[in-house]
Amino acid sequence: MSGGPPRGLPSTGPHSLLDMPHPLAGSSSEEAVGGDSTPSPDLLTARSFGDKDLILPNGGTPAGTSSPASSSSLLNRLQLDDDIDGETRDLFVTVDDPKKHVCTMETYITYRITTKSTRVEFDLPEYSVRRRYQDFDWLRNKLEESQPTHLIPPLPEKFVVKGVVDRFSEEFVETRRKALDKFLKRITDHPVLSFNEHFNVFLTAKDLNAYKKQGMALLTRVGESVKHVTGGYKLRSRPLEFAAIGDYLDTFALKLGTIDRIAQRIIKEEIEYLVELREYGPVYSTWSALEGELSEPLEGVSACIGNCSTALEELTDDMTEDFLPVLREYILYSDSMKSVLKKRDQVQAEYEAKLEAVALRKEDRPKVPADVEKCQDRMECFNADLKADMERWQSNKRQDFRQLLMGMADKNIQYYEKCLMAWESIIPLLQEKQEANFLFGGQQSCLWRKRARSCLSRA
Structure with a gap:
């Protein structure tokens, strides 16, 4: 694989949302930071x-x-x-x-x-x-x-x-x-x-x-x-929108996993083909040393195969360094989203358990305790944040995969164009040799006919 210095990536940053309210703001303030410290x-x-x-x-x-x-x-x-x-x-x-x-x-x-x-x-x-x-x-x-x-x-x-x-x-x-x-x-x-x-x-x-x-x-x-959360309580059912998200994530991860496995097989086969090409090209170069008239065309074929090998190596590196990492990132991304969805389900289960406990109390007008209202707020916060993050994730996914697939298409086009140019470059050389052989054959034929007439006249 080709190495080299890190290339800078386009910088991205947040939107200016300093005034955005959040229900859980300040929840992590208990964990203080600062003060004198010893070196790591x-x-x-x-x-x-x-x-x-x-x-x-x-x-x-x-x-x-x-x-x-x-x-x-x-x-x-x-x-x-x-x-x-x-x-x-x-x-x-x-x-x-x-x-x-x-x-x-x-x-x-x-x-x-x-x-x-x-x-x-x-x-x-x-x-x-x-x-x-x-x-x-x-x-x-x-x-x-x-x-x-x-x-x-x-x-x-x-x-x-x-x-x-x-x-x-x-x-x-x-x-x-x-x-x-x-x-x-x-x-x-x-x-x-x-x-x-x-x-x-x-x-x-x-x-x-x-x-x-x-x-x-x-x-x-x-x-x-x-x-x-409340142990042993089973969630009744997810809301339809979150159930749809869960189904989508399962299918999405499955499809990406399949693409990832196939892509790895393709890269492995390309690497094996690359090894064969690197052994294949020098054979023509060695052969050319034994052939006087065919020396130049054989050297041209050897150089052509070498150019194709270089183009294939670049394509394989691009697949390994650019294509596969994006697939794996989004497979991990789907796991992260499933984890957040599971946490949301846990909060919903806790809320439902507390509601049932309140309903079982023998009171004419049971008052909703503060902890139940707090749990409800937490669940609503989960719902809002999860939907917002899902929308943001889908937008990023569309952009990333559009860029990924367009880049993959361009890289494949460039690879085949380089191979085409390499093979087209030796066609004029082969045609020149063919014409030269034709002219040489024609001259030999005329000389043979002249010699035959001379023999017949003597006879």
Whole structure:
């Protein structure tokens, strides 16, 4: 597979929705952040004597740094779109500059997170920090705890099959960098998640490990209420719209899984065909050394097969690096949506159980307790947030797959055009040889006839 420095992706950001009210606003305020902290053990280990940092081909900076990025370099990296869907963007986040750290205890990769914002929640307009994969995982867990009613974008899968993919290879690191960049841009583009305090800490804190320690034993109120629902109560039935969402997600994940498996088989066959082409082309080149008249055409065929091999390699790399990651992201996305739908069902089950308990009370006019009303509000909040996130997800899905399929069509067209040009380029050479042979054959025939007449006249 072809490697190379990370390519910057188009920047995306949230709409300006500072005044948006939310029923669960402030629910995660119990988990305090801030204060003095000790350096992260990971970073201390990285600085220990005898350890070293291996910079990947696109460079790197020391881990654990947090400083405002220079405005000139940031403006060069970010494509600042002033207006998206009629709203002004005020937060830009990019993931780049992967760096390998070799320590006495472990080896890991960190990525530079560059943030530019005009929001009042940020003390500085620009930040630059380094994070590793487990930091992204911490962020996602915190978002799930503090925002259980919302769809949290999926992270790329952490583990790979041993012996199949090297997680420190340039190709794997670049693929993961793109996925992590997209993960943060999904959050940045969300009108609620982008204002989450844990997201702010992730983007700005110099020592994230201190915040991790503070939050290890804490659970937000909303997360706790969703987790501890009435045991043993079976949900009567989902509302039709949410039942339709569940059916759609099941079918969607099934179809994508089938496409993913077939695409992997196609890529495997293309790689096997590529190996055969690389053995096939040199045979003509070797053969040409044994043929005087056919030497030039045979060398042309060998070069043609080499060009076709290069084009096929590019197509295979595009399928592996661009097509498959999108499929897998949306398979994980469907799992995340199912998880939120299940939480919604749990809240509905809790609400129905409490309503039944109130109805069983022997009172003429039973008063609805406050906890039942609170549970009802929570369920309505779940319904509203889930439908809004589903609509946003469908819009993103349409755009992503339109871009994906159009890109795949263009790449295939380019591949076949390159192969066609390669084969057409040797046709004139073969035609010249054919004409030369024809003329040479004609001259030989005339000479033979002259010699035959001369023999007959002598006889």
